[in-house]
Structures are given as C-alpha cells and as structure tokens.
Amino acid sequence: MRIPLYKTITFIVTKDCQLACKYCYLVAKNNKERMSFDVAKKAIDYILSNREHFAEKNVNIEFIGGEPCLEIDLIDQITDYFKRETYRLDHPWFSTYRLGFTTNGLNYNSKNVQNYILKNKEHLDVTITIDGTQSKHDLNRIYKNSGRGSYADVVKNIPLYTEQMERPATKVTISSDDLPYVKESVLHLFSLGIQDIHINCVFENVWKEGDDTILEEQLIGLADTMIEERLFENRTCSFFSETIGKPLNPYRNGNWCGTGKMMSIDAAGNFYPCTRFAQYSLREKKTRIIGNIHDGINLNYLRPFLTLSVKAQNPRECIECPIASGCAWCNGENYDAADTSTIYQRSVALCKMHKARVRTNNYFWNKLYRTLELEGLNQQEAKKIIRVSSNKETC
Amino acid sequence: MIDYLNILLDDNSASYCNYTVESTVSKLIPLDILKDGIKWSMKNNSMVQYIFPNAKLPQEYIDVIESIDNIKIMPATSPYVDYADVIVFDGIDSIVSKNFSPTTATILRTNKKELFEKYSLIQSVIPEVPRLNLVITDVYDFTEKDFELYKSVLEHFVDSVFSCYCNGTNVQLNCLTDRIFLKDMNNCGAGVSNITLAPNGCFYICPAFYQAAKASATVLEDTFAVGDVSNGLCIKNHQLYDKENAILCNMCDSYQCRRCVWLNRKQTLEVNTPGKEQCVISHLERNASMELLKKLHNKGLLLEIEKINNINYLDPFEIIEL
Numbered sequence: 001m002r003i004p005l006y007k008t009i010t011f012i013v014t015k016d017c018q019l020a021c022k023y024c025y026l027v028a029k030n031n032k033e034r035m036s037f038d039v040a041k042k043a044i045d046y047i048l049s050n051r052e053h054f055a056e057k058n059v060n061i062e063f064i065g066g067e068p069c070l071e072i073d074l075i076d077q078i079t080d081y082f083k084r085e086t087y088r089l090d091h092p093w094f095s096t097y098r099l100g101f102t103t104n105g106l107n108y109n110s111k112n113v114q115n116y117i118l119k120n121k122e123h124l125d126v127t128i129t130i131d132g133t134q135s136k137h138d139l140n141r142i143y144k145n146s147g148r149g150s151y152a153d154v155v156k157n158i159p160l161y162t163e164q165m166e167r168p169a170t171k172v173t174i175s176s177d178d179l180p181y182v183k184e185s186v187l188h189l190f191s192l193g194i195q196d197i198h199i200n201c202v203f204e205n206v207w208k209e210g211d212d213t214i215l216e217e218q219l220i221g222l223a224d225t226m227i228e229e230r231l232f233e234n235r236t237c238s239f240f241s242e243t244i245g246k247p248l249n250p251y252r253n254g255n256w257c258g259t260g261k262m263m264s265i266d267a268a269g270n271f272y273p274c275t276r277f278a279q280y281s282l283r284e285k286k287t288r289i290i291g292n293i294h295d296g297i298n299l300n301y302l303r304p305f306l307t308l309s310v311k312a313q314n315p316r317e318c319i320e321c322p323i324a325s326g327c328a329w330c331n332g333e334n335y336d337a338a339d340t341s342t343i344y345q346r347s348v349a350l351c352k353m354h355k356a357r358v359r360t361n362n363y364f365w366n367k368l369y370r371t372l373e374l375e376g377l378n379q380q381e382a383k384k385i386i387r388v389s390s391n392k393e394t395c
Numbered sequence: 396m397i398d399y400l401n402i403l404l405d406d407n408s409a410s411y412c413n414y415t416v417e418s419t420v421s422k423l424i425p426l427d428i429l430k431d432g433i434k435w436s437m438k439n440n441s442m443v444q445y446i447f448p449n450a451k452l453p454q455e456y457i458d459v460i461e462s463i464d465n466i467k468i469m470p471a472t473s474p475y476v477d478y479a480d481v482i483v484f485d486g487i488d489s490i491v492s493k494n495f496s497p498t499t500a501t502i503l504r505t506n507k508k509e510l511f512e513k514y515s516l517i518q519s520v521i522p523e524v525p526r527l528n529l530v531i532t533d534v535y536d537f538t539e540k541d542f543e544l545y546k547s548v549l550e551h552f553v554d555s556v557f558s559c560y561c562n563g564t565n566v567q568l569n570c571l572t573d574r575i576f577l578k579d580m581n582n583c584g585a586g587v588s589n590i591t592l593a594p595n596g597c598f599y600i601c602p603a604f605y606q607a608a609k610a611s612a613t614v615l616e617d618t619f620a621v622g623d624v625s626n627g628l629c630i631k632n633h634q635l636y637d638k639e640n641a642i643l644c645n646m647c648d649s650y651q652c653r654r655c656v657w658l659n660r661k662q663t664l665e666v667n668t669p670g671k672e673q674c675v676i677s678h679l680e681r682n683a684s685m686e687l688l689k690k691l692h693n694k695g696l697l698l699e700i701e702k703i704n705n706i707n708y709l710d711p712f713e714i715i716e717l
Contacts, residue, residue, distance in 0.1 A: 001712065001713065001714075001715055001716070002716055253717045254717035255717070288664065299671065300662045300663050300670040300671060300672075301663060301664060303643075303663050303668050303669075303670065303671070303712060304663050304664065304665040304667075304668040306712075307642040307643060307668060307712070307715060307717070309642050309717050311640075312635075312640045312641075312642055312667065338632070339631040339632055340631050340632045341664070342632055342635060342665060342666070343665065344632070344635055344640070344665065344667060345632055
C-alpha cells in the first residue's frame, strides 16, 4: 500500500465548548472528557516509536474540541513535547510538522492563545469559524447556556485574525434553516477580509423539500455578484470549482475521505480512524476504536478504512452519476446513517444539494468565461486572473 | 440466489465450521418453524442442509425432515451418523482409526495448538478418507510464529497427498487440493448462496451469526437476524457479501479461501474485509497447493491443470493500490 505524503493526527483535547451550534455533528459534547498531558505524552511516545505505522514524510498535528482554545495551555504543552521528542529522536517530522486548529474564535485574542500563535506561527494554520452575517451566524452558533448568538463576540476578533494570517480563511456550514442567508453571508465574509471560504452543506439528512431550489437561487445570486464585482480575482468560495460536476474518474478508486489514513486520539487514550468515529460524534452507532495508547493500533480494525474504495461504498447510481465529482461524503456520517454497522454504505442525503450546486457552478463558470471573453481575454488568459479554490470539502 | 438453506435443528446443533456452540441446553426448533423453513426452501428452489445435534430427535421431526430432499450434517457422535452426508469430528483424536464411507464428506475441527502437535495423526487419516475438510477454529489468534508452524504442517500434508496421488488415490484435502482444481473464487457463500434458519425462526447469514447473537444480544447493537421465516429474507447491505464488493478478495487468487464473513466481522468489524490472519493462512495454503501441483506435474500427473504462479506476498493488503 502506498504511503501517503501526510499523516494527520488529531488530539481531541476537550469535548467541551462554550457554544451549542444547532448543526454541530458532535452530539455528545461534555465538560468531563478533558485530555490529560500524560495521555497526550503517551500518544506521542507511541506514534514516534512506531515508525512502521507512521511512515509518512510529513505530519499535521491538529487539535480539536469541543473548542480547542479552551485547552490552549495543554495544546502548548503537547506541542512543546512533540518538538522536543522529534528533536531528541532525530525524527524527520521535526522539520516537516504542521500544527492546526479550527476555533470558534471567542478566545482568539486571549493572551495565551496569542502567545501560542506567535510562538508557533511558522508551523501553524488557524481557522476561525464565522458563518456569515449576524442573521446566519446567530441562527445556529449560539451559547450553550443562554442561547444567545455568538456573532458579536467572534466578529470583534476578525481584524486581528485577518492581520495575522497570510490568507485568512473560514469554514462555513450550511444547514436547512440558514439557506436564505448564503449569498449575503459569503459576501459579508469577503467584506470582513476573509479571502478563502470553505463552505459545505452538512452531511446529515436535514434537507427539506425545496432546499435545493433555495440553494440554487442563493448561489446564482452569489455568482452574479462575484463576477460583477470581480471578486473572483482574489477571493474564493469553495462552492465554485471547475473540477466538480464531472463523471468520476474510472481509473481512480480511492476513498474521497481521509478516514483511517488519519488518526484521532481522545482523553481516554483511544485511537480513532478520525474524530467522526469517536462516540461523541455518533448518534446511532457504537464507536469504532482502532487501538489505544497502551496496546497500540489494531491493524485489522484499520483494514476496512484503508481499503474503502469508491466502488465498494457507493450505490450504482452514484458511480454512474454524470456529475459525481465533488459530491462529498463523510465516512463517519455514512456509518452513523447506515442500515447496518458498516462504513461501506454511502449516505446519499446530499444528492439534491450537490445537483443544485453543480447547476450553479456551471452557471458561474460559463458566465465568467463569457464575461472575460467579451473583455477580450481567451481562456488561457482568463485562467491567469481567476483565483482558484482549493475545493477542499471540510468536515 | 440462495442455493442452500441450513436449518439448525437445535440450539445445540453441531458446529461444522470455526464458530463455537456455547449452548448446552437442548432447544429443538419448533416443528411449525421447521415446516415453514422447508416450505420456504421449496418455494425458493433451495436445497435444505440440516445441522443435527448430538441427541436423538422425536420421530415426528424425522418424518418432517424427510419430507424434502436434503443433506445431513451431523456430529460424529450423533445416533444417526450412519445416515450423514457430512460428518463433523471435533478434535484430531476423534478422527483417528475410524471407518470412512466413500460417499461421506468429513470435516475435522481442530485448533492451532492441537494441529501443530498432532498433524501427523491427520497425515495418517488423509489416505483413508475421500474428502477431508480441515477447519481451524482459532484462525483469528494466529501469530507470526503460528504462520511458520502452519507452513511447515502444510509441507507435511503436501508429502502425504503427493504419495496418495502417486499411489493412484486421488484424495481431497480442502487446504491443498481445492486450489489446484479451482479457476475462480469458491468460498463459503454465506449470505449469497446459502443462509441459515435458526430455532428462533429467524434467518442468519450463517450459524456463527446466530451463536453470536445468542451470546451477546444484549451487548451488540446488531441482532444479526436477516429476516424471519414468516416474513421472508431481508439482508440489509446484501451487496457487501458479494466478492465484487470485497476489495481484498476481489484481487486475490487464493480461490480455496473460505472468505469467512463471520471471521471478517469479528476481526475487522466489516463483513467484506478479511483480517490479516485469514488472508495469510489462505495464502500459505495457496502456496502449498502450488508446491504440490509442481511435484505432481514433475511426476507427470495432473498435467491438464494450469500451474499456479509464484507471488511475493501473503496478504493482499500489502499490495493493494486504490
């Protein structure tokens, strides 16, 4: 089996969060499961001393919650230990590691968070989640105790964030109720200085009749504005990408999702193929633990994840779908929604939303190229001035 | 298409495969469920395979059992063993010095410890029995050292089978001769070509799923039942039992492998993904079959059979590229 270039290792440092976002897939957050430094240390010791299971040249160390910044001191301790140990062991990851976390932004300006960012800025990627306009953001992203929207407390930290990041980005999540706010939200985020917007519909089956029509209307409006105001030159919204909406590549059968190639560790020291397989992420199914800090990885439990192929997990209608490329899935959600305890049954809850996205994506590119052509640019010249989205779906 | 319906006549019906029967209390299949099972198999053109317990059955059961053409799988200690189509021996000692019918298939259930200690007793049985199916009950527990030991046992078996062929006795030993004669996967087929009816009236993919459901129904989220005899068969995600959706098996040429979906479920939590142990054991058998065929070819025997190619792995997982 080919060794991937990157290993992503995620520390679930806490399952607590100040917010109780309505669309959050973490269904069993709590303030009891906080990772101890001892568990994190043992995890690092295991990982660094078992190179045969962690042979990737590069590593992304991610911290997730709940809200990871609630445990910024622990994150700092873990980071320091990782750096010390990779140096001591002359481990190749000493010079190739990246650090990252996505935060709700509430504590972004705190002294400890800022110290951590400054200390690790050469290796660090931080994303603040802000969902768009206050209307959209506060519809879902509310405080767990008061139910109050968190927009005002996040947006005040955005200037500091955009100043510190080379290309400030955010993750936007869309569920059914906030569809009418998609266009205004993306444009609002651009106006705040966010340059790359990774946006996706939730994978859960929350979609109502007519939601695809609303999404389509919103994205057509967004496409028009992005072209009219020439936002395509230096801003990206991942909904628009030239790579989506094509048939699947028949020669590529690898899984879209990175589950199993990455690893998550929780407060109990259990290993998961990704965070979505930890119990706090699952509504219906039992957790899928693939090992722990004491016994190591159970490779048999990992095998189904590493052999997940497109063909084996997708229904025929998806494999043969003429616009299948870019239609994302989450293996954790697939597992949770499956009729049996399998990771090999793809959820198709997003089908109509993907189709709406592809229609508007086609519209965007056709209109954009025609506009630029009328300005006298051929396609090659046009491509040079269009900022391309990474089209990375986000979990 | 379900070619075979396995009917467990009792909760204590003999294990003829790698699963263990925990129950010690006899609980016969209710007569009406037995009759419904027979009716189901008639409607679906399935051959009934009865799995017998050790004990005697009431005459009314015998009458119903014989109301359809059938195959009888019995423990060697069954009072009806003379009528068996397949006899199951539990442990190597139980099979030694027995008389074997030329028309009866023989299953020998053993574990690795016994196999490694007493394989020579099996060698003495090989020439006596027309077909011997060796079932190792603790495949999931094999270590690297066990793989080496099994490889060496297979080498001894190669010598025994080779001698038989040289003497004109074309014996069958599943782990060695099946692969020689197969051109495609020929596996257990649980959930695809055969299904099991349990005494509770429910269908299961195979008896092992029923035994597991009995043992831990309160713990597992799955009951493992796939329908019942009144309402019919309902295998959710049935496609996962097909070889085409078993990525590792689909690229494999250890055609004799059982592809035990229960063992898959136990070891990897997915029915379509074998654990390393099942793969390596099947490949050791495949490679031993290759050596046996080479020897037979050198002796001028089975020249009509295509040779088996050398491969440089024991686990297809090592070479898979998606």
